[in-house]
Amino acid sequence: MTQQMNFAKMNGLIPVAVQDADSGSVLMIGFMNELAVQRTIDEQQVVFWSRTKQRLWKKGETSGNFLDVISIQPDCDSDSLLINARPRGPVCHTGEASCFGKDRTNDLGTVLGRLRAIIKDRKLKKPEGSYTTRLLNDGIARIGQKVGEEAVELAIAAQYDDRKRSIEESADLLYHLLVLLEAKEIDARDVALELERRMGS
Secondary structure, eight states: OGGGSOOTTBTTBEEEEEEETTTOOEEEEEEEOHHHHHHHHHHSBOEEEETTTTEEEETTTTTSOOEEEEEEEEOTTSSOEEEEEEESSOOSTTSOSSTTOSOOOOSHHHHHHHHHHHHHHHHHHOOTTOHHHHHHHHOHHHHHHHHHHHHHHHHHHTTSSOHHHHHHHHHHHHHHHHHHHHHTTOOHHHHHHHHHHHHTO
16 A cells, blocks of 8 residues: 555655544544554554654554554545544543544434444443443344334334424434444444445446
8 A cells, every 4th residue: 555655745744534433533633654554554553653753653652542443545646544443542632532522513424423333332341320231231132122113113103293203213213223233243334335335226
């Protein structure tokens, strides 16, 4: 990949946007030189070139909050990169998950991405008192039952002139569907790819 990148435009550097692989939120922006790109590929953790320290800098080298690489995508001009990564902790030095603060975007795709990340976190940490934790512990059969129940409730709500209830039941169904996908270890992006494939037919 380093051979195809154009490092000449910015005197040996390229800008890099790091995006949360689960939520889709932009986590931070940094710069890489050719060696930083190669180390990122080799180590599968994000390594930047620090313009202030004038050296390679692995994100998380002091905090332990590394960025584990999921995918690396050059732009159309091969002079910048988009990296999808899973953070091991807060990305920003302020303690926020993102250097851009809380993601307040409310389009459906972004909200579902953030919800996916929360469900993954509940599965990993299993906090007490969490409905998601209890649902995951109950197993696939129970989760599938809930998906069916919510689908029926949405179908019934749709028969009546009650927009609010239809919205609420839709939210319930989407949430339980995401829990089911997580329990089955199905990446929601694979569902998106299947939808995209069908749109092309």
